[in-house]
Amino acid sequence: MRSLLLNERFVFGLIGLNALILFTLGFPQISPELRNALLWLDDLITICFIAEAGLKIRRDSIRGYLGDAWNRFDFLIVILSLPSLVDVFVPSDLNQYSVFILLRMARAMKLIRTLRFLPDIDRTLEGIARAVRASFLIVITFLLGLFIAAVVSQRLFADADPAHYGDPILALYSTFKIFTVEGWFEIPDQLVENLPPLAAFFARGYFISLLMVGGIFGLSLVNSIFVDAMVADNNDELEAKIDALTEEIRALQCALARTIGESNEGESQLRGEDVGGSIGEAAGDRSG
Known part of the structure; x- marks a missing residue:
C-alpha cells in the first residue's frame, strides 16, 4: 500500500x-x-x-x-x-x-x-508569473480607467437608466461589460429610449468612444502585453538556440579555413620541392 x-x-x-x-x-x-x-x-x-x-x-x-x-x-x-x-x-x-x-x-x-x-506546468506557471509582472502596470492603468469611466457614466446616466447606472457598483459592472464588448449596444439602446433626440445622439457618441478606448484599444493592449510576456520564454529559448547554431557555424568556417590554408601550404611546399628538383637536374645535365 x-x-x-x-x-x-x-x-x-x-x-x-x-x-x-x-x-x-x-x-x-x-x-x-x-x-x-x-x-x-x-x-x-x-x-x-x-x-x-x-x-x-x-x-x-x-x-x-x-x-x-x-x-x-x-x-x-x-x-x-x-x-x-x-x-x-x-x-x-x-x-x-x-x-x-x-x-x-x-x-x-x-x-x-x-x-x-499537467505537462510543462512549471514552465507555464513561470510564464504566467512573468506575464503578470510585465502587465501589472498596464492592468492597474486599465482598472483606473474603468473606475473613472464608471463614475462619470453613473453621474451622467443615473436618472436615465437606473437599472445599469443607478449606483456606482451597477455602473462599474455595466462599464466593464462595454469594455469587454458584451452588451455594448444593448445598454446604450435601452438608455437612449429615455433621452431626448439630441441627448441620445451625444450618448451614443459617448458609448462609441468608451468602446473604442476601453474595449478595443485598452483591453487589447492588456491582452497583447500579457500574451507577449507569456511566450517570451519560448522566444528566448529560440534565440539561444540560434546563437548556439551561429557559433557552431563560425567554428566550422574557421576549421574549414584552417584546413584549406594547411592544404594550400602543403601544395606550395610540394611545388617548391618539384621546382628545386627540376633546377638541380638541369644543373647536373649542364655540368655533365
Whole structure:
C-alpha cells in the first residue's frame, strides 16, 4: 500500500476517480444509498491523500517535504479538504446552512491537485508569473480607467437608466461589460429610449468612444502585453538556440579555413620541392 500511495500514477488515478465521484454527486436523481456510498468513497480518497502526505513526510522529513513547492501545494489542498470528512455525518436537514455548504465545497479542493500532473506546468506557471509582472502596470492603468469611466457614466446616466447606472457598483459592472464588448449596444439602446433626440445622439457618441478606448484599444493592449510576456520564454529559448547554431557555424568556417590554408601550404611546399628538383637536374645535365 505504501508503494501505491507514493506512486504518482496511482495518485493521479485517485484524483480522476474523485472527480468522477463529485460529478456523480451533483445529480439529485441518485438514490440515498448510492449517495452515501459515494460520500464514504470520497472520504476514503481524502484519507489516502492524508496518508500519502504522511508517508512523504516520514520519508523526506518535514523540512525536506515542505522544501518542494509542489509538496507545499499538495499539503495545503489536503488541509483545505479535511472539513469534507465531517460532511458525511451531517444530517440532510442541515445541508441548507452555509457552514455545511462550505464543508461540501471543500471536497472540490482536492481536484486542484491535477495541476501538478499537467505537462510543462512549471514552465507555464513561470510564464504566467512573468506575464503578470510585465502587465501589472498596464492592468492597474486599465482598472483606473474603468473606475473613472464608471463614475462619470453613473453621474451622467443615473436618472436615465437606473437599472445599469443607478449606483456606482451597477455602473462599474455595466462599464466593464462595454469594455469587454458584451452588451455594448444593448445598454446604450435601452438608455437612449429615455433621452431626448439630441441627448441620445451625444450618448451614443459617448458609448462609441468608451468602446473604442476601453474595449478595443485598452483591453487589447492588456491582452497583447500579457500574451507577449507569456511566450517570451519560448522566444528566448529560440534565440539561444540560434546563437548556439551561429557559433557552431563560425567554428566550422574557421576549421574549414584552417584546413584549406594547411592544404594550400602543403601544395606550395610540394611545388617548391618539384621546382628545386627540376633546377638541380638541369644543373647536373649542364655540368655533365
